[in-house]
Amino acid sequence: MISFSQVCKRYPGGGEALKNVTFAIEPGEMVFVTGHSGAGKSTVLKLMAGIEPPSSGSVIVNGQNVGALRPRAIPFLRRHFGLIFQDHKLLFDRTVSDNVMLPLAINGYERKEAARRVRAALDKVGLLGKERANPITLSGGEQQRLCIARAIVHRPAILLADEPTGNLDSAYAGDIGELFKSFNQVGVTVVIATHDESLAARLTPRTIALSHGELAA
């Protein structure tokens, strides 16, 4: 489903974020990308979603070479993914349900169907009672769950999460781990970049460990 072969990533003016990284992720897998901060975890996710191009090597997603895609094709690649951002990237000028609506509007869902899916996604993350609230009134854990609802509402085949439990206490982190596990159980490929060891211990995923931009043995 996703394969990296000999991928390097250099940022202009910076060092090498990734050096000669090769791995493959099969459909339906749950994979953790781990490592200390600055090891290149986020870069791996950005390369997968075509947010950054690789400096060399190839990133293949669903048989498409991400680095070679024309800019016009990138949006359609991204629709395969559900993205969960470290900083949530929620829109505070609209309600909770309108935030979740955004991917459906982009994918061109019919309004009624979209509204039904929004409710289903919010129900899944336990925010059904807060549809009309403004995201700014939600707690950190709730904002994270809202971000997850937005990522899953269009039923993507791959879920990418960057530090999903970064700022949460362990009880919340456990809930969120369970959520990811349930998505994985229905066949979604889940890739999580994290340094949260308790989360890894709970979910026992396959782990890709990075150290200074290289695969750690």
Add this chain to the structure above:
Amino acid sequence: MKTWLSQHRYTVAEALAKLAGARAASLLNVAVIGIALSLPLGLYVAIVNVQDFSGRLNSGPQLSVFLARDAGKEDIARIENHLRQHAAVRKFTFVARNEALRDLSASTGLADVVDSLAHNPLPDAFVIDATDGSPQTLEALRDELRRWPKIAHVQLDSDWARRLEAAIRLGKLAVLMLAALLSFALVAITFNTIRLQILTRREEIEVAKLIGATNPFIRRPFLYSGALQGLAGGGAAWVITAACVELFNRGLADLARLYAAEFHVRHLGLADSLSLLAFSALLGWLGAWLSVSRHLWQIDAR
């Protein structure tokens, strides 16, 4: 196709809601556009009316020949005879001075003035249609008739019509230039409004790009919003001009009553009104398009 249509409908509704939401700002923009457009529009309405008015008057190539006050019956008969034999004259009518005075009092509404006259100031006259309407023929004929005895004055009636026509052409040119300049202003106003909209919605654009929005999807609401603003501005210009025409007509009604005549200024017809709206919407769309193309690539998802 159906989802595409519903997406567009949704976007229009959203753009309308945004326009209505930022009421004060959008009202100001619409007013500025309306005022800018109403300048050339008003001038255009004026010219169309003048043209209309001149078209109702007879502007065919005719010569009016006024006889001397002391011309008698035999002089008139002699001139008639000459005219009948003249090769360049197609047809002519004789207008006796009494008849002319009656016409004047009946048609121009100067009845009161005419009644107060002690004697008829008008001369006898011939109105002549030439065989062909070219200026050379007419001028040659005019110069020839002038030399005939007992003819006081020969007037080429098409002169003033041609002068008016030239003036109208000049006016139309002025309308075009004004319209071009102020259309540019409309585009610039829309460009700036949309730029501000893009800046305030920067986060939304970034997130939308990250979760798979295509550029046309992102552009669409801005294009609609620009077109709607242009459309509303065109509507405002129409209303402003309509109000001016209405006010002008009230003043004109008094003046016309004083002359015991009837004329009034007409506002734009349906076709002209629709083209005004379409044109202003198109300009708004263009301004938005320029703005979006200029600013959207600066917001790159990272």
